[in-house]
Amino acid sequence: MTTDPSHPSPSAVTTPTAPSAARGTATVNGSSVAVHEGFTLTDAVARLTGREITPAGTAADGHPLGIAVAVDDTVVPRSLWASTPVAPGRSVEIVTAVQGG
Amino acid sequence: MSAQNTRTTPFTVAGVELSSRLIMGTGGLTDLAMLERALTASGTELTTVALRRFAPGRAASSGDAVAYSGRPQGSLYGILRRNDIRVLPNTAGCYTARDALLTAELGREALETDWVKLEVIADEDTLLPDGVELLDATEKLVRRGFTVFAYTSDDPVLALRLEDAGASAVMPLGAPIGTGLGILNPHNIELIASRASVPVVLDAGIGTASEAALAMELGCDALLLASAVTRAQDPVAMAQAMKHAVQAGRLARGAGRIARRTHALASSPMAGRIDPADDDAPRGDWPARSAAKAAGDPVPSGERVTSSDPAPRDVLDDPAPGGGTTR
Numbered sequence: 054m055t056t057d058p059s060h061p062s063p064s065a066v067t068t069p070t071a072p073s074a075a076r077g078t079a080t081v082n083g084s085s086v087a088v089h090e091g092f093t094l095t096d097a098v099a100r101l102t103g104r105e106i107t108p109a110g111t112a113a114d115g116h117p118l119g120i121a122v123a124v125d126d127t128v129v130p131r132s133l134w135a136s137t138p139v140a141p142g143r144s145v146e147i148v149t150a151v152q153g154g
Numbered sequence: 155m156s157a158q159n160t161r162t163t164p165f166t167v168a169g170v171e172l173s174s175r176l177i178m179g180t181g182g183l184t185d186l187a188m189l190e191r192a193l194t195a196s197g198t199e200l201t202t203v204a205l206r207r208f209a210p211g212r213a214a215s216s217g218d219a220v221a222y223s224g225r226p227q228g229s230l231y232g233i234l235r236r237n238d239i240r241v242l243p244n245t246a247g248c249y250t251a252r253d254a255l256l257t258a259e260l261g262r263e264a265l266e267t268d269w270v271k272l273e274v275i276a277d278e279d280t281l282l283p284d285g286v287e288l289l290d291a292t293e294k295l296v297r298r299g300f301t302v303f304a305y306t307s308d309d310p311v312l313a314l315r316l317e318d319a320g321a322s323a324v325m326p327l328g329a330p331i332g333t334g335l336g337i338l339n340p341h342n343i344e345l346i347a348s349r350a351s352v353p354v355v356l357d358a359g360i361g362t363a364s365e366a367a368l369a370m371e372l373g374c375d376a377l378l379l380a381s382a383v384t385r386a387q388d389p390v391a392m393a394q395a396m397k398h399a400v401q402a403g404r405l406a407r408g409a410g411r412i413a414r415r416t417h418a419l420a421s422s423p424m425a426g427r428i429d430p431a432d433d434d435a436p437r438g439d440w441p442a443r444s445a446a447k448a449a450g451d452p453v454p455s456g457e458r459v460t461s462s463d464p465a466p467r468d469v470l471d472d473p474a475p476g477g478g479t480t481r
Contacts, residue, residue: 121205121263126256147207152180
């Protein structure tokens with residue numbers, strides 16, 4: 054998938070959650086996202102879904118999260134999200150189930 | 155198999171028993187409440203979903219497909235959870251085995267199930283399965299521990315290849331996805347059903363209830379449909395119709411249909427027929443009728459039988475030869 058950096062999607066949150074300075078951009082669901090030191094897949098999922106994510110990669114509200122994450126076309130199990138940094142230049146896909154045949 | 159057994163034998167696939175033989179897709183309806191009513195009316199216990207990028211704010215009213223994840227209220231997840239419906243993630247939209255593998259892995263991670271409806275299509279105009287990529291993906295997914303429901307063409311040879319590759323069910327199409335053209339090659343579907351040793355699920359092409367019944371009459375173990383219900387003018391009514399059609403077709407299959415014949419075969423006995431009066435005898439003419447009766451002749455046919463007349467009762471009580479009916 055290609056991303057046009059001049060037209061970031063409104064769904065992409067570009068403000069880092071941590072105070073450290075941005076050190077590059079990654080692609081999340083086709084949109085350019087600024088990433089900083091210590092920004093993990095857990096952070097990316099929490100940001101996109103607006104839900105609090107536990108270190109185990111589950112939703113803090115106790116309901117199923119129903120989310121899967123791939124980095125550069127490789128699925129990263131939820132148990133590894135917290136320890137997987139989103140490095141600049143990486144392509145992250147965060148997917149869920151939707152209606153379909 | 156007796157009719158009773160046919161009706162009550164659950165559909166077992168990959169070691170899981172389902173009491174409904176209708177698998178319903180969720181695509182095509184933007185009204186979540188309507189979708190839930192249609193799903194429950196269909197009686198399905200297994201439903202397909204697709205994997206797509208998480209889009210914040212995706213909602214039923216937006217016209218987009220409704221997301222599975224999220225809180226129980228107002229989500230696809232909530233509907234399936236409330237109604238105890240298993241989820242079957244698909245790989246819709248994948249054109250290569252490589253794409254399908256990644257999508258299947260994402261589905262397994264997101265929904266915590268090894269089941270996958272494997273769909274590898276060749277082009278977007280026909281949405282027909284790409285047999286080469288499909289077989290390749292089936293082999294690889296089985297090696298990775300997936301339970302593969304392989305959406306395939308109506309090719310009996312490919313269906314067996316998929317079974318050999320380890321597919322848990324083969325799902326031949328009746329017609330291309332969303333066309334509602336019914337079952338274009340019933341002979342092939344029947345061949346697949348008779349030769350496969352894994353469950354055969356007819357998938358795609360169904361437009362109305364008679365076609366659903368036909369799929370089961372041809373020997374399919376189950377039926378998967380979406381558009382026929384979700385795009386019907388009254389999805390809930392069509393879901394009900396499909397539920398009954400699948401049951402009726404399955405029952406009929408087990409009941410053993412009669413052989414097709416070239417010429418007619420009467421089901422009423424030929425013996426004991428009345429002897430009609432001459433054609434030139436006056437009809438509806440009471441004096442003539444009375445005269446005939448007085449002379450011991452039978453009443454002219456076509457005037458006699460009424461609901462209160464005991465004569466037809468004798469005919470009904472007389473067992474017809476060969477177990478046929480008298481009407």
